[in-house]
Amino acid sequence: MGKAAVARAFEEIKAALAVLNAEVDGAGAVPFSAADPLAGLADGCLDILAGSREVEAVISAVKARAAVTYADTACAVAGPDVPVVAQEMAVAAEIGCVLALGPRAASSFLVTSHAVVSSLPRTLEALQAGTISWQHAVVMVDETAGLDAVGAAALESHFLDPEAPDAARGCAAGELPAHRFRVKARTWRERHHAESIEKRHAKGVAERRVEFRPDRDGMAWLSACLPADQALAGWNRLTAVARALQGLDEPRTLTQLRADLFASAVLGSGTPDGTDAHGTAGGADARTTSTGTDASPATAGGARARHSDSSGGGDCLTAAGSVEETDLPQTSIRAQVLVTVPVFSLLGLTDEPAMLDGYGPIPPSMARELVASGAGSFHRVLVDPRDGAPLEIGRTSYRLTKAMRAWLRMRDGKCPFPGCSNHSLDNEADHLLAWANGGTTGISNLGQPCPKHHKLRHTTGWKPTLATKNEPPGWTSPTGRHYASEHQDWEPPRWPEGIRPGAVDIFHRGPSSGEDALERFLRVRA
Numbered sequence: 001m002g003k004a005a006v007a008r009a010f011e012e013i014k015a016a017l018a019v020l021n022a023e024v025d026g027a028g029a030v031p032f033s034a035a036d037p038l039a040g041l042a043d044g045c046l047d048i049l050a051g052s053r054e055v056e057a058v059i060s061a062v063k064a065r066a067a068v069t070y071a072d073t074a075c076a077v078a079g080p081d082v083p084v085v086a087q088e089m090a091v092a093a094e095i096g097c098v099l100a101l102g103p104r105a106a107s108s109f110l111v112t113s114h115a116v117v118s119s120l121p122r123t124l125e126a127l128q129a130g131t132i133s134w135q136h137a138v139v140m141v142d143e144t145a146g147l148d149a150v151g152a153a154a155l156e157s158h159f160l161d162p163e164a165p166d167a168a169r170g171c172a173a174g175e176l177p178a179h180r181f182r183v184k185a186r187t188w189r190e191r192h193h194a195e196s197i198e199k200r201h202a203k204g205v206a207e208r209r210v211e212f213r214p215d216r217d218g219m220a221w222l223s224a225c226l227p228a229d230q231a232l233a234g235w236n237r238l239t240a241v242a243r244a245l246q247g248l249d250e251p252r253t254l255t256q257l258r259a260d261l262f263a264s265a266v267l268g269s270g271t272p273d274g275t276d277a278h279g280t281a282g283g284a285d286a287r288t289t290s291t292g293t294d295a296s297p298a299t300a301g302g303a304r305a306r307h308s309d310s311s312g313g314g315d316c317l318t319a320a321g322s323v324e325e326t327d328l329p330q331t332s333i334r335a336q337v338l339v340t341v342p343v344f345s346l347l348g349l350t351d352e353p354a355m356l357d358g359y360g361p362i363p364p365s366m367a368r369e370l371v372a373s374g375a376g377s378f379h380r381v382l383v384d385p386r387d388g389a390p391l392e393i394g395r396t397s398y399r400l401t402k403a404m405r406a407w408l409r410m411r412d413g414k415c416p417f418p419g420c421s422n423h424s425l426d427n428e429a430d431h432l433l434a435w436a437n438g439g440t441t442g443i444s445n446l447g448q449p450c451p452k453h454h455k456l457r458h459t460t461g462w463k464p465t466l467a468t469k470n471e472p473p474g475w476t477s478p479t480g481r482h483y484a485s486e487h488q489d490w491e492p493p494r495w496p497e498g499i500r501p502g503a504v505d506i507f508h509r510g511p512s513s514g515e516d517a518l519e520r521f522l523r524v525r526a
Contacts, residue, residue: 020048043479054130057174060137061127064113067095071110115141119149122156126174132160135178143185151194158188170471170487177419180486183360187489190353190361197353201227201363222266228359229339229366236358238262340410341367342493349496357409358423405429407469408448415450416464416472416485422450430454432464432473447473 022028026041033040071091078087096106116124116137123140126132140159144152157164159173159181173181190197205227213221224231242257252260340355345364354367408429415422427448433439447464449457456462461478472485 020052024048046479046481053133057127057130057133060134061116061124063099064116064124064127064134064137067110067113068117070095071114112138112141115144119152120144120156122153122160126160131172132174133178136174136176136181139178139182139185143182143189146193147189148194151192154192155185155188159185166491168487168489171418171484175418175484176486180419180421183421184486184489187355187360191491196351197361198351198363198365201366227366228356228362229370232356232359339367339370341371344493344496346371350494352494357413404443404446407443408446411443411467411470411488412448412472413488414486415453416447416467417449417453417456417475418483418485420450420453422452427451428454430457430464432467443467443469 019028023032024045026037031037031040032044074091074094075087078090082090092103092107092110095101095110096103099106099109101109116127120137120140123132123137127134127137140156144155147155158166159168161167162172168184173184176184193200204225208225208227210222210224213223215221226234238258238261239254241261242254245252245257246254250257339357339362341364342350342352342354344350345352345354346368348364348368351364353361354364356362356367412427413423414420415427427450430447430449431439432445432447439445444467447467449464453462457464463476464473465476465482467473470490471487474485475483477483
């Protein structure tokens with residue numbers, strides 16, 4: 001055994017890789033398909049890619065364990081006379097030289113490996129099984145940092161244990177691209193962190209800043225760390241104005257227009273080339289969620305509400321209005337944001353985070369400010385008290401399209417194509433089964449792909465699969481492989497102390513104004 005066994009194992013791995021390389025070249029002993037060799041080779045290459053992903057994960061687990069074992073044994077061999085910091089530097093330097101990593105990258109790899117091996121058993125187990133990648137493990141380490149052992153175990157269980165009571169919905173964590181997994185893991189962490197999101201947000205606001213970083217070819221980066229609502233509203237407005245400027249006589253891409261608009265705003269020179277962009281006013285939507293109460297449509301400033309019906313669900317409010325940002329090029333286009341707010345957070349009774357579309361969890365105080373300053377109307381939304389998923393959305397006008405659009409935003413949150421991060425304000429409703437082929441305009445027959453994947457669907461063999469009221473469509477590729485969609489992680493709303501679902505009928509049943517309803521609620525609470 002020992003070194004000879006290690007050398008023999010790697011020789012066998014190299015031999016197996018030689019077989020795979022021959023298959024990729026189409027030079028295998030047996031073709032993938034005798035009937036259609038070319039199609040068979042294409043399908044076989046996908047099998048090789050899938051297998052390679054699993055093997056890379058297993059190799060990553062071996063590397064992590066080897067690095068940690070080396071660090072432990074090297075420290076033991078060095079003895080107590082060597083200073084701890086010096087020994088850590090020596091270990092990181094050795095690992096960096098072996099793996100051809102710089103000092104910082106080597107130290108980061110060692111820290112992550114130690115966390116995976118010693119503190120995250122489910123993550124290590126998933127790596128060894130090949131169900132998640134090393135990039136997913138890095139996300140898990142990052143998002144469990146600062147959590148206690150119980151919190152870290154709960155986050156691992158939620159995403160990596162399919163038998164957990166509150167297991168994540170939709171495709172498995174390892175089937176998500178690592179950047180999408182980071183979004184879901186961060187969302188869960190923000191909801192369940194032991195420290196209030198308000199306190200953590202206050203620390204973040206105190207550290208807001210603008211940074212400058214030189215780049216190549218005479219370019220540089222100018223970035224700002226801002227409160228999420230400001231940053232997202234600015235991004236959405238840049239996008240809206242850039243789209244308004246596009247046309248047959250505009251050669252610049254959307255990305256270039258955003259950059260030019262940003263530079264013009266920072267430098268105070270107005271819109272690029274002195275052009276004034278015009279468009280329809282956008283809206284800031286806010287959905288407020290509750291359980292055991294029934295809220296009917298209202299305008300900003302309040303909501304009419306009545307006791308929940310016999311379905312056992314609770315109601316939400318969806319507010320639509322506008323949030324304007326200043327110090328951008330003068331234009332009639334307004335920034336658009338979509339925020340989902342649990343109703344008791346809106347009333348200040350709990351500190352449950354709200355959800356900002358395109359970003360994730362935000363402090364309830366930020367959500368209340370968005371609703372107070374920009375919400376113009378509300379939609380009623382019924383939610384399931386068991387898991388927080390929407391059950392029904394009410395109509396606020398004769399036109400149903402606005403309500404259906406709000407429902408699609410709640411159901412999908414973003415473009416449903418695997419790995420796409422385009423959030424709902426950028427996307428368009430699309431019939432899964434075409435209207436001409438008998439498809440209906442119902443939620444279960446609608447998706448909201450981004451323009452890129454909308455075009456992909458109609459110009460290639462990629463096709464969406466069936467959806468439901470609460471689950472976005474998956475996708476089937478031209479080769480027939482099916483890829484599940486990413487689902488929203490709905491959770492039951494939190495109830496304030498002293499109030500339980502169905503305990504009292506504190507909401508007014510009559511046609512009084514929303515302000516009266518909320519005032520009555522607050523008087524009962526007092």
